[in-house]
Amino acid sequence: MISEKTKSGNLQTVKRLPTYLYLLNNLNANGREFISSTHIAAMLKLDPTQIRKDLAVTGITGRPKAGYSIPALITAIKEFLRWDNTTDAFLVGTGNLGSALLGYNGFKTHGLNIVTAFDTDPAKIGAIIRDTMVLDISKLPDLAKRMQVHLGIITVPADYAQSVADLMVSAGIRAIWNFTPTNIEIPPYVVIQNEDLSTGLAQLSVKLAHVLAKDSTASDE
């Protein structure tokens, strides 16, 4: 029942879909049934044509004058993002960030289920952090194969990121969510998503400097 054309859309579109989904869920909770691209665009300060192009990848068509069915869009976006089914994942590294991710409830509505956490620290192994058991990392390969887990989350110190990734790959993990600044090398049949916070901080720093600089030159404009 997956779209035959596999019109996967571009990655920029994929990045915007969760934003639309969040907005649509709010509208839906308010009992609203239809929404036009014009209205979505106004709320998100985006271009209406872009909204229509983005929504087109879900296969949902709108109705002239009425717009798009909100429940239909919600279902279709979730299906497109594979958030309609649960994907099991392993997390390695139960420090501050790892523990925070284990406790983040939002993942459940995004089809992500962190089934087991791993660490090397004997003080942590055997513990239960936010309802998730922490096992010795040596147990990962065997468990990954038995549980058919394909997604791995890396929240270890940067120096260990590559070796954890290597272990994951050898265990059959096919997708890695990397929260370290390390540039991890992986084979072509594995995908990686880098979620390094310093990237966002860099952008914010530059933007802040820019907006503060404008203050002093305001008289020039």
Added chain:
Amino acid sequence: MISEKTKSGNLQTVKRLPTYLYLLNNLNANGREFISSTHIAAMLKLDPTQIRKDLAVTGITGRPKAGYSIPALITAIKEFLRWDNTTDAFLVGTGNLGSALLGYNGFKTHGLNIVTAFDTDPAKIGAIIRDTMVLDISKLPDLAKRMQVHLGIITVPADYAQSVADLMVSAGIRAIWNFTPTNIEIPPYVVIQNEDLSTGLAQLSVKLAHVLAKDSTASDE
């Protein structure tokens, strides 16, 4: 001593600079003094021309045959990103993610100093989380003005994000790092950086589905 041309570069370049910086710091720690765009490109799997274009925004020029001075690049990138001086910040919301950010040591090397945390929960107010004091949110406006804090980090539940942002803006905060999925409305003289994890998860989900789908159609290629 800030560049007179204010050649701010594009945001894509800014996103890549922390990656270069991390790599350069590693090379520097190994005692290496020069590196060419060709070698950086090979290590990061990027285009050499893109590396040269990106590095040009820092004002550092390379030497034909030798490449770029690693220490000079490190200094220049840090200066460009404003990571050479410390910026004070407030954090609102001391849940799982907020606590994790308070404990993240990496921020120090990026010039970010979270001076105070805020919450509304009486059980948390007065506590000290990872060496940072937690105050009642009602203290934020006064303190922001007295301490001249311009950067705010939002790690509250999504429903409260807008009201926290409004409070920050009224207190003189000029840059907001938003970790909620909420589309926050801000005046034009304030900048925002959205760091919603679900965006990255969406991309990874689609990529994983794509790579798993390839397995079954491998015979077609």
Added chain:
DNA sequence: TAGATTGTTAATCGATTAACAATC
């Protein structure tokens, strides 16, 4: 010197935005 490398201009690629006929 010979050749690896830079810095920059031109060409290409991809994503965003504009224009507009079709439609309910």
Added chain:
DNA sequence: TAGATTGTTAATCGATTAACAATC
């Protein structure tokens, strides 16, 4: 009906990549 809205093609914009003279 009149007009708000869709879906799509064409135009524009911006970022990446190719080409290459200058250079150490």
